[in-house]
Amino acid sequence: MSEASRPAGTAPARAGELFLGFMQVGLSGFGGVLPFARRMLVEERRWLDEREFTEVLSLSQFLPGPNIVNVAVIVGNRFRGPFGSLAACLGLMLMPFLIVLALAALYNRFDSLAAVRGATAAVSSAATGLVIATGLKMARPLVGTGWQVVIALCGFVALAIARVPLLWALLVLAPLAVTIAWVIRDGARR
């Protein structure tokens, strides 16, 4: 599909469309569905253009809470108000929630089988590798900037090695990092 400009009148007309659109997103991805949110919103249903999506995403990542839930809240509200937010969130969560509980129950029932235990252990090892790859991909754009590397290392050591409570780590690191970013930006402008 091309990145053609969004034709007029493609906004979801009813909350039911938001529900279905986000249900499609929730069922598409494994271990995170943000890429599928972009595909649904920008390419398939064209409720947002590329720039609008990037802005919604950056706000969702900046605010606390699960990013994709925040995307659903903002997009739902933009088109259909509070009821739209509710419909989008329900659509996103309902099926994955039921499926994961069914899987957990199945696992509980059959975890005495060596094959099931082996498969689960191997899946969690591989899924761990995926998380590490995600972290390294996110780290790539930071590598050229010394202070960002130092902040990332501090975060890693604090949480992984020292097991500092996340609240304390964030209270120290977040203001520090934002202040550095602010000062450096100011210096560059002068």
Add this chain to the structure above:
Amino acid sequence: MIPPVLIELAEQFGLLSFLAIGGVNALIPEIHRRVVDLEGWMTNAEFAQAFAISQASPGPNMLIVSVIGWKVFGFLGALVATLALCVPTSVLTFAIAHVWDRFRGAPLRAAIQRGLAPVTVGLVLASGYVLARAADDGWIAYGLTAATALLALNTRWHPLWFLAVAGALGALGIA
């Protein structure tokens, strides 16, 4: 009478959600610290299983919280944990989305985003470390984690393939 453990679940995950800057992947070390180290709701191995189940199911990666809730207090526990993680921050997002657009292009907004990016990276990598310690019980398991990370970094294969291949190897007793 509401069972105390449900209130405990709501409290723990409701508070946690406000620390979830950079998504739920960044939250895993803190969830692990509370659920395994402090509350003793599950063992290291059960935490790794809950993570595997949540990854093997379609949907947002916050589903690990649903599995933990389920383990602690069945369906109601899952519902309470999931709602506690979603609802309070959704209300906040709803309120702030209206204000945020006014700050478009403001220098402070740019500084916040550039400052928080490396913090998030550190947290996600810490998640990988904590999960590896919980999930991997030998050199073969560490090797599988490392191989997946390297391949996922250098190819564009769909993540599901890695999980499917690993699941098959594990079921056959190879990994």
